[in-house]
Amino acid sequence: MVTDAPILKVQHLSKRFGDHQVLQDIDFETYPRNVICIIGASGSGKSTLLRCINLLETPTSGEILFHNGSIFSGGFNLSTYRAHVGMVFQSFNLFHNMTVLQNCMVGTRKVLKKNKEEAHDVAIKYLTKVGMAPYINAKPAQLSGGQQQRVAIARALAMEPEILLFDEPTSALDPQMVGEVLEVMRSLAQEGLTMIIVTHEMAFAKDVSSRVIFMDQGVIAEEGSPSQIFENPENERTKEFLSRFINR
Amino acid sequence: MASPTTFMEWVVFLLHKYLSFFLQGCEITLVLALVGTLLGCVIGLLVGVLRTVPAPGPKANPAIKVLYRLMQFILLAYIEIFRGTPMMVQAMVVYYGSMQVFNLNMSPMFAGFLVVSINTGAYMAETVRGGIESIDAGQTEAAKAIGMTHWQTMACVIMPQTIRNILPQIGNNLIINIKDTSVLNVISVTELYFNGKSAAGIYYRYFEVYFLISILYFIMTFACARLLRWAERKIDGSGYYQLVDPLADPTGTLPTKKKAKGVMRLW
Numbered sequence: 001m002v003t004d005a006p007i008l009k010v011q012h013l014s015k016r017f018g019d020h021q022v023l024q025d026i027d028f029e030t031y032p033r034n035v036i037c038i039i040g041a042s043g044s045g046k047s048t049l050l051r052c053i054n055l056l057e058t059p060t061s062g063e064i065l066f067h068n069g070s071i072f073s074g075g076f077n078l079s080t081y082r083a084h085v086g087m088v089f090q091s092f093n094l095f096h097n098m099t100v101l102q103n104c105m106v107g108t109r110k111v112l113k114k115n116k117e118e119a120h121d122v123a124i125k126y127l128t129k130v131g132m133a134p135y136i137n138a139k140p141a142q143l144s145g146g147q148q149q150r151v152a153i154a155r156a157l158a159m160e161p162e163i164l165l166f167d168e169p170t171s172a173l174d175p176q177m178v179g180e181v182l183e184v185m186r187s188l189a190q191e192g193l194t195m196i197i198v199t200h201e202m203a204f205a206k207d208v209s210s211r212v213i214f215m216d217q218g219v220i221a222e223e224g225s226p227s228q229i230f231e232n233p234e235n236e237r238t239k240e241f242l243s244r245f246i247n248r
Numbered sequence: 249m250a251s252p253t254t255f256m257e258w259v260v261f262l263l264h265k266y267l268s269f270f271l272q273g274c275e276i277t278l279v280l281a282l283v284g285t286l287l288g289c290v291i292g293l294l295v296g297v298l299r300t301v302p303a304p305g306p307k308a309n310p311a312i313k314v315l316y317r318l319m320q321f322i323l324l325a326y327i328e329i330f331r332g333t334p335m336m337v338q339a340m341v342v343y344y345g346s347m348q349v350f351n352l353n354m355s356p357m358f359a360g361f362l363v364v365s366i367n368t369g370a371y372m373a374e375t376v377r378g379g380i381e382s383i384d385a386g387q388t389e390a391a392k393a394i395g396m397t398h399w400q401t402m403a404c405v406i407m408p409q410t411i412r413n414i415l416p417q418i419g420n421n422l423i424i425n426i427k428d429t430s431v432l433n434v435i436s437v438t439e440l441y442f443n444g445k446s447a448a449g450i451y452y453r454y455f456e457v458y459f460l461i462s463i464l465y466f467i468m469t470f471a472c473a474r475l476l477r478w479a480e481r482k483i484d485g486s487g488y489y490q491l492v493d494p495l496a497d498p499t500g501t502l503p504t505k506k507k508a509k510g511v512m513r514l515w
Contacts, residue, residue, distance in 0.1 A: 083395035093390035107394035
């Protein structure tokens with residue numbers, strides 16, 4: 001792992017909305033096959049950080065390097081970058097006007113310019129992986145939340161991204177459906193997919209992550225291996241946050 | 249045939265005498281309304297989409313910023329002017345104005361198409377803008393997140409949903425146009441109202457003639473309303489979906505339409 005070059009480097013990243021400083025001086029690196037879980041209270045800037053990484057939000061200052069190239073430099077192709085950095089949303093955001101299959105084909109067809117047969121095969125491959133292949137003809141509105149989220153994961157995987165970002169993927173699901181989505185994510189982690197996951201599922205984070213980042217009030221308060229963060233947290237805020245989770 | 253005396257006798261008499269004349273009027277009315285609504289929708293989609301183009305950022309080229317402002321001003325002016333004046337007045341201004349100012353002798357029909365299209369376009373532009381803005385921002389974000397450009401997002405994700413959502417309003421416009429093309433009688437377009445007026449003037453039977461005319465208008469609007477409802481259901485597609493067995497059918501070929509109909513079938 002150490003011999004690999006980082007895929008993604010975030011340096012001194014800051015974001016403010018008006019007077020509100022949401023992110024301050026964020027620094028971290030993602031190496032291939034890393035699973036990074038970002039935890040922290042609501043409003044601590046976790047989602048904003050994720051959204052800055054694929055430029056759904058424009059950072060106020062700082063630098064993001066993708067394979068050591070700045071994503072803010074003039075010649076950088078934003079569309080290609082986003083195709084390499086997938087995103088799974090809290091509210092699934094499947095395209096309502098398309099079937100499950102079309103949802104998983106539109107990106108490969110329009111952005112990666114694959115032909116129909118290829119795009120179809122890729123879509124079926126990843127829909128099979130998330131266990132949604134039988135539902136290719138369904139519209140998103142006809143599926144449960146957990147099923148929709150699994151399709152959304154397949155849609156992101158169909159782009160064959162180098163990193164997949166998850167923005168609280170299970171927060172809009174009921175407990176039973178949380179399980180089926182986490183199961184899929186767990187198998188992706190085992191297969192070595194590089195992932196950055198914002199989550200409130202502490203047991204899951206402890207289990208799958210190679211590194212855990214605890215965010216508090218827009219800064220990285222503590223960072224380390226899962227055993228470090230969950231068993232021996234040093235920062236007072238981390239202890240307080242985790243104790244609330246354990247006592248809940 | 250003895251001269252009619254009662255209301256019903258007059259109705260039968262006029263129907264017998266003028267039905268084909270009225271039907272010719274219906275045809276003109278329908279053609280004007282359909283073409284006008286269709287062209288109006290095209291104009292409205294174009295203007296509505298341009299109105300929702302995101303403003304250039306603070307670092308953008310100043311020329312582009314000026315161009316953007318100018319475009320938005322022109323589009324807004326178009327909408328406000330054509331929504332804010334009566335179609336009847338617009339018809340007069342366009343028809344007689346083109347003759348007097350540009351020495352253009354357009355036919356009343358052509359002027360009619362022009363006025364109905366432009367007028368509908370102004371209303372549709374706002375409908376389209378509302379439709380686009382009502383689509384959940386998550387749809388745009390998801391499209392961006394897989395690398396789609398603004399125009400790809402619009403064409404593949406936002407517009408198909410917008411058009412489905414504004415279909416009832418398109419229907420409203422069509423029905424309004426069927427009725428409101430009657431104002432084009434002021435520039436002698438021989439639509440249904442105009443023909444009715446001509447027929448009524450011959451025997452001075454206004455009530456009987458307009459009673460018939462109102463029935464004809466209602467038949468046209470009601471038929472259109474039903475057709476549009478049918479189109480909406482068609483777009484929504486089946487309430488069911490068919491499960492596909494990926495092992496039995498590794499290609500995942502889509503089942504035929506006929507099979508997908510009816511009850512939900514497993515495998």
